[in-house]
Amino acid sequence: MKYKVGFIGCGNMASAIIGGLKAHAGIDASEIIAADASEAAREKAKETLSICTTASNTEVSTQADVLFLSVKPQYYETVIAEIQPTLPAGQIIVTIAPGKTLAWLGERLGDVKIVRTMPNTPALVGEGITGVCKNNLVTEDEFAYVLKLLSSFGLAEAIPESLMDAVVSVSGSSPAYVFLFIEAMADAAVADGMPRAQAYKFAAQAVLGSAKMVLETGKHPAELKDMVCSPAGTTIEAVRVLEEKGFRGAVMDAMKACTAKAKGI
Structure with a gap:
């Protein structure tokens, strides 16, 4: 089965995003797969969100058209090194970590489509706001689609990357x-x-x-x-x-x- 949206990390923020995708973006649970190192987190996501879960990051990264990296910033380097060799062509990677710039991500991921975001915890109740920017490989149609996904749990605003650190403090x-x-x-x-x-x-x-x-x-x-x-x-x-x-x-x-x-x- 081909999953359209994947998550590496299925903690609170990922769960909020998945809930929004299911409720407001027309994404069926069968089109979502999430990986997490924690068995408890996987079981909770499977039970509460009715999605497919796995312990394998590469299982998710090789199947997703849109891949959310929803682990804590300190784990980005390790996760990216693990999944980078097997990323499929044309995949869009969405990051939610503060401080990880498009340049930093590009150096480690290679020539892939990257959308950098900064959501906030009110996403848990459908009232988040997310700052969003992209690299040059993401087309305008693809960016519009990602903005639609991100708008499913609140507001999403396209911003220049130079304002992303300000987004961290203001939202x-x-x-x-x-x-x-x-x-x-x-x-x-x-x-x-x-x-x-x-x-x-x-x-x-x-x-x-x-x-x-x-x-x-x-x-x-x-x-x-x-x-x-x-x-x-x-x-x-x-x-x-x-x-x-x-x-x-x-x-x-x-x-x-x-x-x-x-x-x-």
Whole structure:
């Protein structure tokens, strides 16, 4: 049987992508195969996603038309050395590792079609966003097809590779900043007497709703902020304290550090 989409590594991110492909990209489970060194990961993927799994990376790499390398960055060198001699002609390889540039990948994979991506963990709930770029061997039609696959678990945006490290900080790593913000807001609500479970719900929904307002109204975040800040009101007082404590600068500094780390991986 010829499998169309293969995954080397079937952890959380791969599972999120596979779920999106099945639900929104018209890819049947029978057209997907995944390999993982962990038997537990293989069994979980087989049970929850109804796909074919194997312990052999080369079994996947030789059968897939589109091959996702969904292992951690530190394993890329080893996995690529294993599969490179047997890669079929015309195959498209999709990577999801920060710091692994098209040039670095090309040196190790040879003259193959490569699409470099940076997804984020909200893909697990179908609300991810993925930055995407390609090498010169990928045709525009092929790139459009890969973008369609990546859009099955959220948004996918084509970007120049020079912005990929910025994507790491603004979306790849940023869910952690948002979770920290939600946790801090919930802690404050608990201190004010709200039960913790309810505090998380209020804080998380406020973040979700605010994000939707940015995306769906098209208004500048500053304009939306001003809509909430009544004269001499509670919100502007909270904003004053955040500015006094360096909230905006701290976020920007954190993202700069994240981008610098991504460049050095």
